[in-house]
Amino acid sequence: MTRFRAILERTFPEDPGVPMIKVTFVDATGASQTVEARPGATLMETAVENAVPSIVGFCGGMCSCGTCHCYVDAGWASRMAAPSEDELDTLRRVLDRDPRSRLACQIKIEPGLEGLRVELPARQRNP
Numbered sequence: 562m563t564r565f566r567a568i569l570e571r572t573f574p575e576d577p578g579v580p581m582i583k584v585t586f587v588d589a590t591g592a593s594q595t596v597e598a599r600p601g602a603t604l605m606e607t608a609v610e611n612a613v614p615s616i617v618g619f620c621g622g623m624c625s626c627g628t629c630h631c632y633v634d635a636g637w638a639s640r641m642a643a644p645s646e647d648e649l650d651t652l653r654r655v656l657d658r659d660p661r662s663r664l665a666c667q668i669k670i671e672p673g674l675e676g677l678r679v680e681l682p683a684r685q686r687n688p
């Protein structure tokens with residue numbers, strides 16, 4: 562068990578009464594990885610816990626590094642909180658930004674996101 566997974570399990574213990582949420586990450590080659598996400602965790606934490614390539618999470622979710630950049634289609638984006646000004650500021654510095662760009666550390670896993678599919682950029686820049 563990785564140290565990060567242990568922290569996540571302590572912070573968001575699996576509750577048998579709360580089902581896990583299936584999330585699919587699709588990389589720039591089209592390869593996909595479907596994982597189970599803990600409600601309350603962020604999409605970045607879910608990706609790191611499951612060793613999803615391309616999601617680094619360098620700043621630990623502080624919305625400052627941009628290494629959790631992902632693409633969320635409008636249909637899914639409408640089910641999430643809109644990006645904050647801090648998120649938009651950080652997104653201005655990421656590579657390959659487009660109108661679907663979001664920071665995975667700012668997306669909280671909730672039951673309404675069951676089946677969420679996000680795409681990953683071909684390049685992530687370490688700060």
Ligand code: FES
Binds near residue numbers: 617619627651664667
């Ligand atoms: S983890 Fe650094 S901006 Fe998301």
